[in-house]
Amino acid sequence: MIDFKIPDEIKEVITSIDKFIEREITPIKSKYQKQIENERYYYDEDGRFSKEILDAMREIRMKSAEAGFYNMFGDPALGGNGDMFGPIAVALVHESIMKKHGYDPLIMEIFPGGLFTNGLTPVLLGLHPEVKDEILPGVESGETLLCFGLSEPDAGSDVWSMKTKAEKDGDHWIINGTKQWISYSPYAQYSMVFAITDSELFAKRKGGISCFLVPFDGETCVNTSVIPILGHLGGRIGIVSLENARVHEKYIIGDLHQGFGKALHGVDIGRVVMAANCVGAAQWALDLAIDYANERKTFGVTIGQHQAVQIMLADCALDIYAARNMLLHCAWKMENQESIPIKEISMIKAFSTEMLQRVADRCMQIHGGMGLTNELKLEKVWRWARSQRIPDGTTEIQKNTIAKRLLKGDRSFI
Numbered sequence: 001m002i003d004f005k006i007p008d009e010i011k012e013v014i015t016s017i018d019k020f021i022e023r024e025i026t027p028i029k030s031k032y033q034k035q036i037e038n039e040r041y042y043y044d045e046d047g048r049f050s051k052e053i054l055d056a057m058r059e060i061r062m063k064s065a066e067a068g069f070y071n072m073f074g075d076p077a078l079g080g081n082g083d084m085f086g087p088i089a090v091a092l093v094h095e096s097i098m099k100k101h102g103y104d105p106l107i108m109e110i111f112p113g114g115l116f117t118n119g120l121t122p123v124l125l126g127l128h129p130e131v132k133d134e135i136l137p138g139v140e141s142g143e144t145l146l147c148f149g150l151s152e153p154d155a156g157s158d159v160w161s162m163k164t165k166a167e168k169d170g171d172h173w174i175i176n177g178t179k180q181w182i183s184y185s186p187y188a189q190y191s192m193v194f195a196i197t198d199s200e201l202f203a204k205r206k207g208g209i210s211c212f213l214v215p216f217d218g219e220t221c222v223n224t225s226v227i228p229i230l231g232h233l234g235g236r237i238g239i240v241s242l243e244n245a246r247v248h249e250k251y252i253i254g255d256l257h258q259g260f261g262k263a264l265h266g267v268d269i270g271r272v273v274m275a276a277n278c279v280g281a282a283q284w285a286l287d288l289a290i291d292y293a294n295e296r297k298t299f300g301v302t303i304g305q306h307q308a309v310q311i312m313l314a315d316c317a318l319d320i321y322a323a324r325n326m327l328l329h330c331a332w333k334m335e336n337q338e339s340i341p342i343k344e345i346s347m348i349k350a351f352s353t354e355m356l357q358r359v360a361d362r363c364m365q366i367h368g369g370m371g372l373t374n375e376l377k378l379e380k381v382w383r384w385a386r387s388q389r390i391p392d393g394t395t396e397i398q399k400n401t402i403a404k405r406l407l408k409g410d411r412s413f414i
């Protein structure tokens with residue numbers, strides 16, 4: 001039997017998160033309202049989040065950890081509860097929050113970024129026991145932030161153009177290179193850094209990349225700048241520079257020369273999070289557009305009576321229904337089938353991010369001039385949707401993966 005009912009335990013979690021947001025996050029947001037509402041106070045002169053915003057983010061993470069949400073999807077072997085809540089819960093919980101609140105970066109701090117670049121990510125399973133003792137308590141409490149340093153100025157989609165190198169020096173490694181577009185790097189205490197440790201293996205594309213956990217020491221591993229994007233006055237992503245960063249070998253995560261596997265470990269669930277956030281945000285935007293279409297009058301009737309507006313509303317519904325069902329089916333496959341549904345994961349990442357862009361755009365159009373103001377937050381969703389089409393594999397790279405799977409015989413849509 002096909003059952004589309006949301007399991008009771010997931011419904012309960014969603015209700016408790018709603019209450020948590022109301023009880024704990026709403027007061028924090030009121031406290032920092034001035035900074036939240038005006039980018040001039042949200043960011044400092046150098047583009048970094050202001051102290052107040054960083055305090056708010058930290059408070060939210062730590063309260064979420066105390067309440068049991070921050071680590072609820074974390075790896076069980078690291079102390080998380082991911083064994084109780086699989087991809088279906090990940091999808092439904094993220095969708096529900098976005099559907100109620102729209103794109104709200106502070107509320108998004110309830111969970112570690114993408115569930116794999118921060119928090120009790122499976123990437124950390126490969127940590128040396130001593131390093132686990134050093135960093136896991138802070139990661140678990142939400143105090144310590146990590147970032148995921150894979151991309152470089154000349155190596156985004158094409159990881160095999162990586163230039164960052166690590167050379168062995170006794171029981172240490174000396175790392176040199178630049179990482180770019182790294183989420184949270186301006187605010188993190190440690191970066192996961194992917195570097196070439198065996199040039200021969202790397203040249204043959206058979207490995208040769210290792211993953212290191214490198215502390216931002218302010219001298220050899222530094223975040224040089226924030227990269228503001230899409231018209232914002234600052235941002236979350238930055239450039240990490242490593243200049244003779246000396247790291248003990250115990251800071252290698254997982255197997256030497258086989259770090260690229262680590263990069264992929266967790267990215268699947270990150271794509272589910274991204275898709276769910278997009279599906280939720282699209283519903284939030286459509287709700288606004290439907291209400292507006294029923295209220296706003298032109299030429300003596302509500303704009304919802306104009307066929308052109310009806311078509312935009314209907315197109316949004318078509319998009320959302322397709323994306324939501326793709327997402328849930330993919331999450332179901334991840335939870336119930338042994339093999340990883342590679343094609344489907346790429347499909348939900350590509351489709352939902354592109355879908356949200358279309359939906360947000362139409363919903364702005366339905367609002368006329370109001371849709372362009374920052375009062376309604378629609379333009380925020382639109383800008384965020386635009387940014388989601390690039391990281392964790394661009395739409396084009398996802399399509400490459402989908403096509404390769406099809407050509408290799410994966411023709412099933414069941």
Ligand SMILES: Cc1cc2nc3c(=O)[nH]c(=O)nc-3n(C[C@H](O)[C@H](O)[C@H](O)COP(=O)(O)OP(=O)(O)OC[C@H]3O[C@@H](n4cnc5c(N)ncnc54)[C@H](O)[C@@H]3O)c2cc1C
Binds near residue numbers: 117148151153184391
């Ligand atoms: C908001 C944001 C957050 C990010 N966070 C992180 C992070 O935390 N850690 C991290 O390591 N990186 C991060 N990134 C980097 C991100 O992963 C890269 O930007 C992405 O992989 C694309 O690489 P690129 O920008 O170098 O573009 P390129 O790889 O140069 O691609 C340029 C264009 O060419 C297309 N293209 C490239 N190759 C192919 C191909 N084979 N077939 C078809 N089309 C192709 C691309 O789709 C794109 O349209 C982030 C990026 C953004 C925007």
